Amino acid sequence: MKTPHTRIHDVLKHGRPGQEVTVKGWVRSRRGNKQVQFIALNDGSCLQTIQIVVDLQTIDAETLKAITTGACIRADGMLAASPAKGQNVEIQARELKMYGSADPANYPLQKKGHSLEFLREIAHLRPRTNTFGAVLRVRSVMAYAIHRFFQQRGFVYLHTPIITGSDCEGAGEMFRVTTLDAKTPPLNEHAAVDFSQDFFGRETALTVSGQLEGELAALALGQIYTFGPTFRAENSNTARHLAEFWMVEPEMAFYELPDNMDLAEEFLKYLVQTALDDCSVDLEFLSAHYDADLFERLRSTDGVAFERLSYGDAVELLKKSGKNFEFPVSWGCDLQAEHERYLVEECCKRPVILTDYPRAIKAFYMKGNDDGRTVRAMDVLFPRIGEIIGGSERESDHAALLQRMREMHIPEQDLWWYLETRRFGSAPHSGFGLGFERLMLFITGMANIRDVIPFPRTPKNASF
């Protein structure tokens, strides 16, 4: 039978002296003397621990001895006003029960203050640290806020496939999905792997984006959003790239580029405001330990209109900057993180939305401008992060899209269904993709993207 117990978050918030409570959680520390001991217990419901005061005349020393850092226990007792700093109540233990001990000689989190690098090697235990408890709670609140934002505006949540036969971004950085034997795959008459014998009877891969399917649904339901995992086999071993990351992709019929920008800006501001409103305790902890400027940065983003600049103007500003960039800038080049951060942090001192990129460096589906050399793309650039959102108005004209696909060698036979939406009831439409972990970097102030997802997948790392 389930023993009723109270979450420590609720005990600390609503508990009154004299109340009987039961709490369950993991021991963070135990200290004291031969008469009285103090256990700090955390159950993940909040950052704080509750203090359990143990009188050795009530609880026998044997029971107490096994209650070491990391052990999981239940404590029954009465709440009393606490003289300790930062909490109103503590528990005077009547009974303690051990669920699972944690041998102090072997428990990896016995001591405090481990490096983030070390914690990445023990991803199975790091949720028990203050840092990862805080990050994971904020992540959950942000995920819920994303749904709330779109649901309140009448967007339909669309589930797009994880396994796909098409390469949305056209960059070819996909993880293959197959049930064929890697050592002895069946071969066809050209001595190439015969994928007709594979599970789906064709080549398939993990999706890099739900956008193309999102567009199909937007041209039926009006406004949709996706929120799911995406996979990229790019070998970027940076603090901003994951091989498996979560993306939010709204897609809206009848939106043109300025509408798309307005929505992206409103969306990001809503998420920052939610974090400030609902995650203050966890964010204060993260700020104190990792990023002293966190709150200043969050508030500054929320309070200002994002700067809107064309790619061409941005290139001029970068050229005039007098900065010695590692990658030199000229019209047509892809902007690097160093350029993006200069524009945001030094030049404009606010988030920037860059538009109208050269067509050659952007995906095939973006709508062309009349100048013939730029497309209606938009990237939202954030302080410390660089690109946090990428999006565009889509090419909705069948002939123009087909021509662009041919120019870029996008296999039209694989995307016949995508082309077909431009033949039947096409409409102007736009959308964008927010990298959820990039957002999490910004919100939490953490420096490495591996530390804002529970189980990071990066080159040479998918152990568990």
Ligand code: 4AD
């Ligand atoms: O700019 P990207 O590649 O755009 C798309 O995939 C479009 N289909 C989106 C759309 O218009 N619906 O990716 C969108 C965002 C980036 O701005 C970045 O925040 C994030 O996804 N992102 C990554 N995040 C972590 N690790 C990676 N390897 C990422 N690649 C992109």
Ligand code: MG
């Ligand atoms: Mg992009």
